[in-house]
Amino acid sequence: MSSSRWALSGRWGVDDARCGELLTLVVDRASGRVEEVLSGLGSSANAGDLCEQRHGGETSILAPGYVDLHVHGAAGFDFADGSDEAFSVICRHHARFGTTALCATILASSPEATLRAIEVGRQKLGLVGRGARVVGLHLEGPFLAPERAGAQPPEHLRAPDPLLLEELLAAAAGGISLMTLAPELPGALPLVERLVDAGVVVSMGHSSATYEQACAGIAAGCRLGTHAFNAMRGLHHREPGLAGALLTRDELVAEVIADGQHVAAPVLEILWRLKGQRSEPGAADVGHGKLALITDCTAALDAPAGGARLGNTSVQVNDGAVRLPDGTLAGSALTMERAVSGLATMTSASWEAARGAASRTPAALIDAPLGGAEVGAVADLVLYDGEGALEQVFIGGAPQLAAREEEKR
Ligand SMILES: [Zn+2]
Structure with a gap:
């Protein structure tokens, strides 16, 4: 039996060279890759007859799937549970929202x-089944500043x-x-260098770093900032802090939680x-942005009662905000679609640039699989x-x- 091919049509909805083009991707289901890129809806000879299923059409939008660098859980489960079930449930749940x-x-x-969660996570790396691919682990701690713990357990x-x-x-x-650490802690910078040597992208966060200390982190190899403006010094005009470094230093990608609760719109x-x-959407050389949308989603998303x-x-959980009993924001119940x-x-x-901040930018940072409108993607x-x-x-x-019909049944 020849392998099945599906045709997916829509306007390309991310700010790269093909932005706005109506195209049809012929996907080989066995390899999981794009086999052909046709313009428009694809001629019937190319797409219609050879393809088992067609999805989308002239008014649809087709874009790379989202890559979430920072997500803790969903549906009552947390990756830190270190169970097989937690990984499966969370990955399936977030896939429903485009991750x-x-x-x-x-x-x-x-x-x-942590070691138990690493052990389970390691076995899930790169598996493609139901649910989002686990492309790596992000250790958010334990080398964090106690006074910027936020919802991290201080003990x-x-x-x-x-x-x-x-x-x-x-x-x-x-x-x-990825590993998030506070670069100002005594002894943190040699750890940054060790992590960079080991191929880990180091992120600064849960930190009271001054601007100078954040710059020392960059010099040691830090390339990301964890949830910009949250659990760090605010931007002060005489002490710009880590937030100021994130805004002005191009070496750093900034994670942000765009749920309207963690960072105000302005x-x-x-x-x-x-x-x-x-760069302009549709430009030939678009480069990569430096803002990465994340969810920081917790088990609270669609959690069963309690x-x-x-x-x-x-x-x-109140009004979409997830808080500790004392009112501290504790991650989110955000999805990448809503980010x-x-x-x-x-x-x-x-919208096209926002989708890029949820896909191309984070994928480039950690070299994750990224959907594309080119053969072999x-x-x-x-x-x-x-x-x-x-x-x-x-x-x-x-x-x-x-399928929607299935859900209705
Ligand atoms: Zn955090």
């Missing part, structure tokens, strides 16, 4: 719990510890993509203007209908949402 690849993010936990924060770091690196065997606009895509928590701490609409509606970013794609509703999500060509 095709993610970094399983482990908050500061006991060394034993699990540690001073920079080279021996513990070696243990984590060895257990992960190359599976750590500040999001400042971030967008300084870190967003600066199941909202971050790690082992229970949290409350894109947040940036596109709260700032001057176009992975078929990790989102398809929106004419009304802007997410109609289907493809990971390696495999549809992640049940």
Whole structure:
């Protein structure tokens, strides 16, 4: 039996060289890759007859799937649980909202719990089945500043510890993509250098770093800032802090939680203007933006009653905001789909550029699989209908949402 091919049509909805073109991607279901790129809806000889299924059409939008660098959980589960079930449920859940690849993010936990989560995560790396691909682990801690713990459990924060770091690196065997640490902690900079040597992208966050200290972090190799403006010094005109470094230093990509709760719209606009895509949509050389949309989503998203928590701490969900009992924001219940609409509606970013901040920018940072409108690209794609509703999500060509007719039954 010849392998099955599907045709996906729509206007290309991300700010790269093909932005706005109506095209049809012929996807080979066996390889999970784009086999042919046809203009328009594709002639019947090319697409109609050879393809088993057609999706989308003239009014649809087709774009790369979203890559979430910072996500803790969903549906009552947290990656830090370190269970097979947690990984499967969270990856399947986020795929429904357009996430095709993610970094399983482990908050500061006991060394034993972190090692267990690393062990399970390592086995999930690169698997393409149902749900978002786990492209790596993001260790958010434990080398964080206690006074900027936010919702991180203070009892699990540690001073920079080279021996513990070696243990984590060895257990992960190359599976750590990102690590968040506070660069101003004594002994942090040698850890940054060690992590960079090991191929890990180091992010500054949960930190009281001054501008100078953040610059020292950049010199040591830091390339990302964790949830810009949250759990760091605010921007002060005499002490710009880590926030000031994030805004002005092009070496750094900035993560941001665009849910309207973590960062006010005008500040999001400042971030967008300084870190967003600066070339015109459709330009031949678009480069990569420096603003990466993340969810920082916790188990609270669609959690069963009483199941909202971050790690082992229970949290409350009110009006879409997730908080500790004392009111501290504790991650989010955001999805990548809503992060894109947040940036596109709260700032001057176009929808196409916002989708780029959710796909091309984060994928480039950690070299993650990225869907594309070119032959050989992975078929990790989102398809929106004419009304802007997410109609289907493809990971390696495999549809992640049940057909609407099926759901109605
Ligand atoms: Zn955090």
